Amino acid sequence: MFVAVIMVVIVVASVAFHVFSPWWFSPLASNWGYIDGTMVLTFAITGAVFAAVVLFVAYCLYRFRHQEGRKASYEPENKRLEGWLTALTAGGVIAMLTPGLFVWAQYVEVPDTATDIEVIGQQWLWSFRLPGEDGKLGAADNRLIGGDNTLGVSPNDPLGQDDLLIEGGELILPVDKPVRFLLRSVDVLHDFYVPEFRAKMDMIPGSVTYFWVTPTKTGTYEILCAELCGVGHSYMRGTVTVVTDEEYQEWLTSQSTFASLSS
Amino acid sequence: MADIPHDASATVPPAELEEMELYHAHSWWTKYVFSQDAKVIAVQYAVTALVIGFVALVLSWLIRLQLGFPGLVEFIDADRYYQIITMHGMIMVVYLLTALFLGGFGNYLIPLMVGARDMVFPYANMLSFWLYFVAVMLLVISFFVPGGPTGAGWTLYPPQAILSNTPGQQWGIMLMLVSLIVFIIGFTMGGLNYTVTVLQARARGMTLMRLPLTIWGIFVATVMALLAFPALFVAAVMMLFDKYLGTSFFMPTLIEMGEQLSYGGGSPILFQHLFWFFGHPEVYIVALPAFGIVSDLISTHARRNIFGYRMMVWAIVGIGVLSFVVWAHHMYVSGMNPYFGFFFATTTLIIAVPTAIKVYNWVLTLWQGDIHFNPPMLFALGFIVTFVNGGLSGLFLGNVVVDVPLSDTMFVVAHFHMVMGVAPILVIFGAIYHWYPKVTGRMLGDAMAKFHFWVTFLGAYLIFFPMHYLGLMGLPRRYFETEGIMIMPESGHSLNAFISIMAFIVGFAQLVFVFNLIWSLRHGRPSGPNPWRATTLEWQTPTTPPPHGNWGDHLPNVYRWAYDYSVPGAKEDFIPQNEPGSVTKGDPA
Secondary structure (H helix, E strand, C coil): HHHHHHHHHHHHHHHHHHHCCCCCCCCCCCHHHHHHHHHHHHHHHHHHEEEEEEHHHHHHHHHHHHCCCCCCCCCCCHHHHHHHHHHHHHHCCCHHHHHHHHHHHCCCCCCCEEEEECCCCCCCEEEEECCCCCCCCCCCCCHHHHEEEECECCCCCHHHHHCEECCCCCCCCCCCCCEEEEEEEEECCCCCCCCCCCEEEEEEEEEEEEEEECCCCEEEEEECCCCCCCCCCHCCEEEEECCHHHHHHHHCCCEEEHHHHHH | CCCCCCHHHHHHHCCCCCCCCCCCCCCCCHHHHHHCCCHHHHHHHHHHHHHHHHHHHHHHHHHHHHHHHCCCCCCCCCCHHHHHHHHHHHHHHHHHHHHHHHHHHHHHHHHHHCCCCCCCCCCHHHHHHHHHHHHHHHHHHHCCCCCCCCCCCCCCCHHHHHCCCCCCCCCCHHHHHHHHHHHHHHHHHHHHHHHHHHHHHEEECCHHHCCHHHHHHHHHHHHHHHHHHHHHHHHHHHHHHHHHCCCCCCCCEEEEEEEEECCCCCCCCHHHHHHHHHHHHHHHHHHHHHHHHHHHHHHHHHCCCCCCCHHHHHHHHHHHHHHHHHHHHHCCCCCCCCCCCHHHHHHHCHHHHHHHHHHHHHHHHHHHCCCCCCHHHHHHHHHHHHHHHHHHHHHHHHHHHHHHHHEHHHHHHHHHHHHHHHHHHHHHHHHHHHHHHHCCCECCHHHHHHHHHHHHHHHHHHHHHHHHHHHCCCCCCCCCCCCCCCCHHHHHHHHHHHHHHHHHHHHHHHHHHHHHHHHHHHHHCCCCCCCCCCCHHHHCCCCCCCCCCCCCCCECCCCCCCCECCCCCCCCCCCCCCCCCCCCCCCCC
């Protein structure tokens, strides 16, 4: 009896906590509302299953608790019931997976209009490289790092001469413009994560990884490193500020190019 | 044997294994230390695992001290914090859960439940334990060497794991990798033993489809472990080469402290594939024995046959197979080719179907049962709640796009603690309350057991359920310091403090359990041979606790499946597997 009551309390308290607790997604500031949508759908389905299973258990515990003279029934199998439950579960799984895969297809397909911005992680600092007037980033490689060339930009690639370098500073992005982040690391694994954008991806020394996002709300957000990168991991934070296009263009003019920094 | 038709088995004379074929102990040393009796080895495994698990529990308090009350204890600086979380994770997953389920319960229950005198290779079985013991000692030593244990995180991801500014570079990382290698060698000896014993040493009439689900769970988990651990083995060897011989399996060109290191051309992602090719099956290596054991606990204490036995067996086998094609769901945001996400999300969500079937069948076993709220049943019920909760949150993380914001956050920590921390450990406790009478001949104290259950179950739920919501906000895991994070409101810090306090309470409740284990050894109520009135063979031994060789002069003959509870017309509400008589309709053999 007592156990059954506790089971009911667990369900009620869990649902109440979900609804009334102050902890929820950080306010969305990007195009990835679909991710939130898929998650809310997943919450609805899984929450219903959790409540149904635990409440059913609670009922069994109350109804079939041991009492004098009680004898359990003998029913080894019920193929029909097992078949129905399997089909129902498969239906629930499909309902969650299908929208998930559609949204994932958008996540991996970068729109043609996206601007490339390189993010470079190192223990425990964020740096950025933006394409210059040619709109293209020059080649870069960790083997080229040394001396003044702290990010390994190729001095021989003409495309890279006008690239804008921001070392350990703040990143500014224009609102409502898709951006493809190209991610590099000079030492260990890092992960570029802005909770309000929802998106994230690891950064690997020796490779270039990517994800894309369209910031949809102006404001200042925190960049958090989301892959363990050593003892300074939790201090590896930066800021990204989303501004209007005019403000963005003005900010661009005040940045230094690779050529000017290395001359 | 399987080829004897069950209806004829009543007339088959019992198989006999000459007593002389077992190596009987001649001295205290060979009886209690270098023993070849699977039951003694089981206790050795269990005690070692519980002791090192207790160390990991204390480490979890230190983690929670830092997260709940940052700066309160100066001893915990960032270096030590990362060493603590690394050792907590590795000990709990490998040295406690894997060792206790397979080395502990596997050794004790396999020979007894299949009706064998012992494991088929007793000497290798003894070596298996002692190699495990050496592996544990290597870990313990790493706490005391210069530089301390490694602080690379339990996943040991390169390049960071072997770079000079990671804690534990002097000795810690080497001891960790060597310890894993020794553990795997030891496990392989045990694992081959368990597999061959289940396949070759079953009593007459014990067909595979008459095996208790406990044995099915342990058997499939062992086969998986034999296939999965080699991936970790080679990863550990390659990492040792990278660290000490200057190879670059996992090491690309990289710059540390402004200096370019001599590495080049290796792939950090390769390590992650190897690690998770082991690591994901590992989740089920822990879960499947728990699934099996909990099925038997529920069935016995609800006095009802397990519902859908055949489906349960196929679900165990299906989960075992599927778990080898889902590993990269740990790597959705690792930078691997993102198109892999489609495949791995699909396989991962498919695994939810056989897993859900198991849950339904446990719950349907309660339906129309005769439920006794004995401690093993309470823990089994706690398992159902925490496992369903943790399994469902796995559907968030398995669905690739939902994983993107949640990956590497506290949501993941909450999820895996619920599903492969709390849930299997509740089963371990339930199993200990269930089989302790067979091991010692005495019952564990009931009041202490119930106190232990309620504090552990409710406390653990209060720790890990709210923790999901910290991750939902975006709080990353493995953060030494959460102060000043913009998305973290003040109430988030209060929640962290609350979680920490609950963790201390739950931790202290484990002392009651330890006390109960020791106290009942002498003062527990004598249990008799079959206190739970259970059907399986281990409860039918002529003596309790069973001596070396288990069965006296004659091995048991098996006439029925393991779940003849409350059979209509039978005079008792259970019929032991070795009781002759007509075949019941549940028997799938």
